[in-house]
Amino acid sequence: MRSLDDMAHEAKDKKAAIGPDIDLDTYSLESVTHADLKNLNTMSKEDRERMTLAGLDVSEKGRAGTYIQRDATAVHSGSNIDGLEIIPIKKALAEIGWIRDYYWKLAAVDTDKYTARVRLDLQDGYVIRVLPGKKVTLPAQACLYLEKEGFNQNVHNIIIAEEESELHIISGCASAAHVTRGLHAGVTEFYVKKNAKLSFTMIHHWGKDVVVRPRSVGIVEKGGLFLSNYISMKPVKSVQMYPTIYLVGKGAVARSYSLLVASPGSELDVGGRIYLQAKDTRAEIVSRTITNGGNIISRGDIIGEVPGVKGHLECHGLILNGGVMHAIPELKGLVDGVELSHEAAVGKIAQEEILYLMSRGLTEEEATATIVRGFLSIDIPGLPAPLKAEIDRAVELSQKEVM
C-alpha cells in the first residue's frame, strides 16, 4: 500500500477541482522564530488589534482555552477547563497515540496540492478535544496568524467532540497589518460523536493579497449537531473552500452559515457540502453574501442518500457597488423520500426599503447601512451568548467598511 507521504508527493502539483490555481513556489516556507507566549498582552498592540478583529479575546476572560500560532510556530496553547484539551498537533503526533485514529482519516492527502503541501510541510495546528459528557459553553479560541511577508503557512487542525459533549470554538485567521502577500493552507478534520454538539465559527481577517485554501471535512454521528459558521468580510485576494460534512448517524444535524463580503480585488469561492447518509438527518446551508466590487461564487450542495432526510439551502446575495455574484445551489436526491429545497436570490437593495426607512427620518446612507446590517444579521440558533456577541461585533465592525 502506498503511504500517505507517497500519495502526497504524487499530488504535489495537482490543481484544485475549483478556484484559481496558485503557484506554491512563489511563497516562502522559511519561517522566522517566534518565542513562547505566556501572556497574550505582551504581544504588540498592532498584533493584538488584528487578532481581536478575527474574534480573539486577548484577555482570555470568557474563553475556555486558547491556541495561537504565529507563522509556523505554536506560541500559546492551553485549556482553562477540565475535560477540554488544547494541544499543538505536532506535540500530539509525538506524544499521543490516539491522534493517529483521527489524523488524515477524513481529509484525503491527495485532494489537491494544498492538502499535499499540508501533509509534506506541516508546521503545526491545533487539536481540540472535549471529553465524553463534558459540556463547555464558553468558547475555546484559536488564532492562526500570518506575520511574515510572502510566507506559506500550513496547518492541520483536528477537533473532537466526544459522546454527549458540547464544544464551541471560535477560530480566527488573520495576517499582521504589514503583511500584504501570503498563502494559508489549512486542513481541518471535525469529529462530532454520538449526541455531541459542536459549533465552529471561523472569522477571517486577511491582507489584500493573501490567498487562502482551507480544506475541511467533518463527520457527525448519531444525534450529533454540528454548526459551522464562516465570516469573511475583509479584503483578501482569493479564498476557495468547499468544506464537506458527512451525517452518518441517525438524527445527526449540520447547519452551515456564511457571511461574506467581497471588496474590489477579492475573489471568494465559498460553499458547503453536506451528505445525508442516515435516517432522520437534517442539513441547512445558509449564506448571505455582499459584493462591493469583488467576485463571489456561493456554492451549496446537499446530497440525500437515504429516505426521510431533509435539507435546505439558502443563498442570498447583494450587489452593492459592482462586482459579480454567482450563486450555485445544488441538490441531489439519490432515493425516494428525500426532501431537499433551495432558494437563491441575487439582487440589489430594494429602493422601496430605503425610502421606507427615510420616511422614518434616516438619511439615504443611514437607511442603506441599516438594510445591509439587517441582511447580514442572521439568527444562528444554538450559539452561546458570548459567541453570538462576537459574531455581531465582527459584522458591526466590518459592515461600516462595506458602505
Place this chain on the structure above:
Amino acid sequence: MLLIEDLQVKLGNKKILKQVNLEIKPGETHILFGPNGSGKTSLLMTIMGYPQYKVTGGRILFKGEDITHMNIDERARLGIGMSYQRPPSIQGLKTRGMVQICANNGVDVDSLAKEINFSDFLDRDINVGFSGGEIKRSELLQLMAQKPDFLLFDEPESGVDVENIALIGKTISRLLERDIHATQDKSKKQLTKERARMGLIITHTGFILDYLTADKGQVLYNGALACMGNPIEIFKQIKEVGYGECVRCVA
C-alpha cells in the same frame, strides 16, 4: 399648516393628480374618500415625498416651507409621518430596532408596544410575515415613537380584526390629539384650540369615523378634490348614492 396649491402629479407616464388644492390647518384632521384608483394613496405618497411621484405643477407648503422638491427624510424630520397600507418588509431589522429608529433617541419600546398590543412582535423582523392587521399596528407603533406633527394614514383599519379595531381607532385618535379631556388648568375648548397635530386619513370603510371626530371630509375623484364637507355626511352620501353621484350632488 399644510397647503397644497394646484398640485399636478405624474406616476410614470400617467397623470394621476390633475389639480389638487388642499389646506389643513394646525390641529385639523381631514378624511380622504374616493373610489379605488382615484389617487388617494398617490396624494399621500406625494406629500411624504416618494420620488416616483413626479410633481409636474403646483406646490406643497408645510409649516410655511415649500417642500415640493424636498427629500423624503427631510420631510420626515420636518414633522411628516405616514402609516402605510403595504410597507415593505426588511430582513434582519427587528421591529424593536425600527421603533428605535423612528424615535431617533431613547424610547421605552416595550411600554409603547404594550399600548398597541404588539409586544410579541418586537423581536421579529419588521413586517416579515405580518398579517394585514399586524402591519397596521406595527405602523401605528412606529408613529407613536416618531411623533410627527402631521400624520398620513393610508387605510389604517383595513385587515384589522374586530378585537383590535377599537384599539386602532383609539390610538389614531390619541396620536391626532382628538381625545381631549379637560384638565385642572385648561378647559376642553382651550386644549382643542391649542392642538397642533394634523392628520389626513384615507378610509374605505368609514370605520375610523366611529372613533374620532374629523374636521373635514374630502372626495378625491378623477384626480381632483371634488368636494369638502362634514366627513360623516359625505360618507353617508357615498354609501347611499355612490361616489359619482355624491361628487355631482355636492359640487
